[in-house]
Amino acid sequence: MIVAAALPGIPEVRAGVDLAELLVEAAGMLADGDVLVVAHKIVSKAEGRTVALDDVEPGERAVELAAEHGKDARLVEVILRESSAIVRSRPGVLICRTPHGFVCANAGVDASNAGATDELVLLPIDPDASARALRARLRALTGVAPAIVIADSFGRAWRVGQCDVAIGIAGLAPVDDWRGRPDGAGRPLQATMIAVADAAAAAADLTRSKDSREPAVLVRGLERHVTDGDGPGAAALVRAREEDLFL
Amino acid sequence: MIVAAALPGIPEVRAGVDLAELLVEAAGMLADGDVLVVAHKIVSKAEGRTVALDDVEPGERAVELAAEHGKDARLVEVILRESSAIVRSRPGVLICRTPHGFVCANAGVDASNAGATDELVLLPIDPDASARALRARLRALTGVAPAIVIADSFGRAWRVGQCDVAIGIAGLAPVDDWRGRPDGAGRPLQATMIAVADAAAAAADLTRSKDSREPAVLVRGLERHVTDGDGPGAAALVRAREEDLFL
Numbered sequence: 078m079i080v081a082a083a084l085p086g087i088p089e090v091r092a093g094v095d096l097a098e099l100l101v102e103a104a105g106m107l108a109d110g111d112v113l114v115v116a117h118k119i120v121s122k123a124e125g126r127t128v129a130l131d132d133v134e135p136g137e138r139a140v141e142l143a144a145e146h147g148k149d150a151r152l153v154e155v156i157l158r159e160s161s162a163i164v165r166s167r168p169g170v171l172i173c174r175t176p177h178g179f180v181c182a183n184a185g186v187d188a189s190n191a192g193a194t195d196e197l198v199l200l201p202i203d204p205d206a207s208a209r210a211l212r213a214r215l216r217a218l219t220g221v222a223p224a225i226v227i228a229d230s231f232g233r234a235w236r237v238g239q240c241d242v243a244i245g246i247a248g249l250a251p252v253d254d255w256r257g258r259p260d261g262a263g264r265p266l267q268a269t270m271i272a273v274a275d276a277a278a279a280a281a282d283l284t285r286s287k288d289s290r291e292p293a294v295l296v297r298g299l300e301r302h303v304t305d306g307d308g309p310g311a312a313a314l315v316r317a318r319e320e321d322l323f324l
Numbered sequence: 325m326i327v328a329a330a331l332p333g334i335p336e337v338r339a340g341v342d343l344a345e346l347l348v349e350a351a352g353m354l355a356d357g358d359v360l361v362v363a364h365k366i367v368s369k370a371e372g373r374t375v376a377l378d379d380v381e382p383g384e385r386a387v388e389l390a391a392e393h394g395k396d397a398r399l400v401e402v403i404l405r406e407s408s409a410i411v412r413s414r415p416g417v418l419i420c421r422t423p424h425g426f427v428c429a430n431a432g433v434d435a436s437n438a439g440a441t442d443e444l445v446l447l448p449i450d451p452d453a454s455a456r457a458l459r460a461r462l463r464a465l466t467g468v469a470p471a472i473v474i475a476d477s478f479g480r481a482w483r484v485g486q487c488d489v490a491i492g493i494a495g496l497a498p499v500d501d502w503r504g505r506p507d508g509a510g511r512p513l514q515a516t517m518i519a520v521a522d523a524a525a526a527a528a529d530l531t532r533s534k535d536s537r538e539p540a541v542l543v544r545g546l547e548r549h550v551t552d553g554d555g556p557g558a559a560a561l562v563r564a565r566e567e568d569l570f571l
Contacts, residue, residue: 078329079530165569172569180482182515230518234481234570235427236489237561238499238519240526252485253534261537268429269534271477272485279487280527283326283546287500287516290508299530314484322412322419323481323570 079298081114083284083291090118090292092125097214100293107215110300111223114281116292117244118187120207120227121198128155130195146171152186155197159184164324172232174324175200178315179244181231200229204245205310212247212307223295224248224303227311228278234323241282243274243314247307249299250274251314272314273302326545328361330531330538337365337539339372344461347540354462357547358470361528363539364491365434367454367474368445375402377442393418399433402444406431411571419479421571422447425562426491428478447476451492452557459494459554470542471495471550474558475525481570488529490521490561494554496546497521498561519561520549 084103090096100113107113121127130151135143139154146153146169153171157163160173164180173184177200185200201207208225216222227245232238243251255269281294318324331350337343347360354360368374382390382397386404390397393416400418404410407420411427420431424447432447448454455472463469474492479485490498502516528541565571 078327079527080325080327081527082325167569170569178482188511230516232515233519235425235563235568236519236522237563238517238522239515240487240519240522242483255534259535261535264435266534268479268486269477270485271529271534272480272483272487273530275483275485275487276526276530279523280326280328280530282518283520283523283527287502287513287518288506288508316482316484321482322414322417 079280079296081280081284081294081296083289084293084295085291087119087290087292090122092122092127094123095214096120096123097211097218100211101215101218103293104295107219107221107223109221109223110297110303111221112226112249112277112296112299112303113215113223114226114228114241114278114294114296115211117185117200117204117227117229118198119292120201120204120211120245124201124207126199126201128197128199130197142166142171152188152197155199156184156186159186159199177204177244177312178318179231180324181229185229185244201227201245205247205312206245208245208247208310209307222248224299226274226277226281228281230282240275241278243278243311246274246311248304249277249308250302250304251309251311253302273299274311275314326527326543328527328531328541328543330536331540331542332538334366334537334539337369339369339374341370342461343367343370344458344465347458348462348465350540351542354466354468354470354542356468356470357544357550358468359473359496359524359543359546359550360462360470361473361475361488361525361541361543362458364432364447364451364474364476365445366539367448367451367458367492371448371454373446373448375444375446377444389413389418399435399444402446403431403433406433406446424451424491424559425565426478427571428476432476432491447491448474452494452559453492455492455494455557456554469495471546473521473525473528475528477529487522488525490525490558493521493558495551496524496555497549497551498556498558500549520546521558522561
């Protein structure tokens with residue numbers, strides 16, 4: 078059984094805040110085996126990964142692309158800075174690959190829920206490191222180390238709508254790898270790798286509404302996927318460039 | 325809060341079985357607002373959507389592709405029959421578009437957990453119709469009509485591993501559409517459409533292990549997305565061909 082519940086009462090997060098303290102206060106009792114799914118926005122804000130739109134000087138390419146796409150050239154400039162490649166584009170849509178290897182709209186640059194109207198929230202520079210640091214700080218504060226999943230809403234190829242996925246992980250198996258293990262009928266499964274951390278992110282997102290300001294969700298029931306060590310992180314969920322058929 | 329629990333004690337499903345009866349027996353008390361996530365395999369089996377490998381006569385194209393991909397030519401023949409297009413292929417991997425518009429490996433044709441070793445399980449012909457029929461039968465049996473999500477595990481572009489997604493839906497909003505509605509800071513959200521039914525499928529999958537033979541999961545806490553009418557179904561989750569950048 079899985080139980081997921083949004084944590085109440087997390088205040089607006091500013092740069093430099095101790096996120097672990099806010100989470101402990103909101104969560105109350107935490108236990109080993111718990112998973113905390115945290116919206117990347119509060120992690121990015123705590124880390125100062127925001128940009129004031131007014132401070133951005135768009136370059137030539139940004140100005141061109143912005144005209145083509147009907148977007149603010151300063152926003153496009155920031156998207157370009159946060160991208161290692163533009164994977165696809167068409168009017169109004171920029172699908173980017175980030176330096177982490179994530180493929181998502183606008184390189185994860187987000188204006189919504191950013192606090193001030195003219196502020197953009199970027200992805201953390203190293204979301205796995207952010208997750209590990211948050212877990213270590215929780216362990217220091219409470220003596221227990223819940224797994225951390227940092228989540229963002231990504232669109233998908235072929236399917237309408239967004240699903241939350243894990244962009245940073247500490248202490249949760251990114252995948253449950255069944256390759257070579259027997260199924261219920263005893264036959265070896267050939268390609269089965271369940272993206273546990275992505276599923277946890279998606280499950281967490283179901284607990285809240287987009288206007289609810291509940292950026293953290295406690296998920297219980299995933300103990301069998303929670304590990305003592307921090308593990309390979311969400312980096313293990315990025316398909317290698319040379320194996321990807323859709324770049 | 326979301327609670328997801330696998331239903332115990334569902335026996336091996338054969339063609340013609342009354343799936344709704346099995347679900348009612350396993351679930352006990354059902355309530356309006358409940359969501360039942362059902363693995364497509366038991367739906368397909370109940371509908372007789374299986375093929376005995378020995379009965380398949382592979383055509384020329386299947387023989388060629390099978391040699392190229394190191395697969396059984398009879399399996400490839402069935403995959404081709406179940407595909408409207410091969411979207412990408414490389415040794416060992418066939419990414420197909422199905423007549424429903426789903427993009428997935430092997431057109432969803434599956435040999436694992438199929439019962440007999442030489443039996444392939446296909447996707448239901450019309451999974452939304454299957455979901456609606458199951459819901460109607462549950463309503464007839466119990467007087468309440470939980471929402472139905474028929475789920476399958478699909479791989480994703482760019483990311484490692486599979487996540488369960490909704491391939492058939494009755495009575496659950498496929499997406500929670502926030503476009504134009506205000507976020508927590510009062511600004512209109514531009515592109516936010518949460519793929520609720522896919523997230524529910526992913527959450528349900530977390531409750532079980534791949535060898536556990538628990539093909540149905542009861543999800544509670546999604547009442548706000550459950551509808552009286554059956555709604556547009558998973559067809560609404562298929563991005564239109566002409567809008568898709570990755571076909």
